[in-house]
Amino acid sequence: MPGVVAYTFDDGPGIYNDLLLSKLASKNVTATFFVLGSMIAANTDGLKKILDHGHQLASHTYTHRSLDDMSVGLMQQEMNATADIMFKYSGIRPRYMRAPEGRCEKTCLKVMADLGYVVTHWNVDTNDWRYKDEKNPQVAVNKSMKEVNEAIVKKSDPAKDSFIILQHEIHKFSVEYLVDAVVDAVQKKGYRFVSIEECIGKPAYMDGSVVPATSHKHTHYF
Numbered sequence: 001m002p003g004v005v006a007y008t009f010d011d012g013p014g015i016y017n018d019l020l021l022s023k024l025a026s027k028n029v030t031a032t033f034f035v036l037g038s039m040i041a042a043n044t045d046g047l048k049k050i051l052d053h054g055h056q057l058a059s060h061t062y063t064h065r066s067l068d069d070m071s072v073g074l075m076q077q078e079m080n081a082t083a084d085i086m087f088k089y090s091g092i093r094p095r096y097m098r099a100p101e102g103r104c105e106k107t108c109l110k111v112m113a114d115l116g117y118v119v120t121h122w123n124v125d126t127n128d129w130r131y132k133d134e135k136n137p138q139v140a141v142n143k144s145m146k147e148v149n150e151a152i153v154k155k156s157d158p159a160k161d162s163f164i165i166l167q168h169e170i171h172k173f174s175v176e177y178l179v180d181a182v183v184d185a186v187q188k189k190g191y192r193f194v195s196i197e198e199c200i201g202k203p204a205y206m207d208g209s210v211v212p213a214t215s216h217k218h219t220h221y222f
């Protein structure tokens, strides 16, 4: 879909999630959160808050181990356990998943398709995790903006192009400063932020999911 950007945050729900939600709300930006099953037990309110703010939830597996190194049974367990704990704390089972490190070869792709998942990659990477230890957050922000500036600001045309941006919600500078830089650059260039569901077009959640009325203005689940 031309003219849209899906802004995605991986590896949460983490300790900066509340700050991220209030930042996105103040900027009127919709995002998608690829969460880890293993993070949910420590932040059991996180998923509901994400939904209540109108964002989309998606799966990033349970343990963040490489799917390509697992047996089919283990891959299924990763996905099922994540969907189960997400359902327990939010009422939804996600349809979209992102593989840890984006690694999902032929067998993994088949397992995901058989379970009904849409495997979701990205085409702009902030690489924010590489810069989390920079002493000056502004240096980290500038480095993380490299692909956004090259691919979106310099080279793209909102009449034809669209992007999925990858970022992580577990690094402080990334939530505190990088979000502002990304949102400003993307909006200034004339793009509209949408959920992955709106960008790709398949419903965000599996049948049987119960989505709060405040969330997901675009699709209803019965």
Ligand SMILES: *[C@@H]1O[C@H](CO)[C@@H](O)[C@H](O)[C@H]1NC(C)=O
Pocket (backbone or CB within 6 Å): 028, 192
């Ligand atoms: C927020 O975004 C929505 C959807 O893009 C738009 O309809 C609405 O006008 C925006 N509101 C403000 C205050 O910018």
Ligand SMILES: *[C@@H]1O[C@H](CO)[C@@H](O)[C@H](O)[C@H]1NC(C)=O
Pocket (backbone or CB within 6 Å): 073, 074, 076, 077, 080, 115
């Ligand atoms: C995962 O769930 C699917 C159904 O959703 C089921 O067919 C499969 O056997 C489950 N696999 C494991 C290992 O739990």
Ligand SMILES: *[C@@H]1O[C@H](CO)[C@@H](O)[C@H](O)[C@H]1NC(C)=O
Pocket (backbone or CB within 6 Å): 136, 138, 139, 142
């Ligand atoms: C970051 O980039 C901006 C704009 O390109 C520049 O003005 C600023 O000096 C840079 N800051 C650092 C700390 O590199």
Ligand SMILES: [Zn+2]
Pocket (backbone or CB within 6 Å): 010, 011, 060, 064, 100, 101
């Ligand atoms: Zn990850």
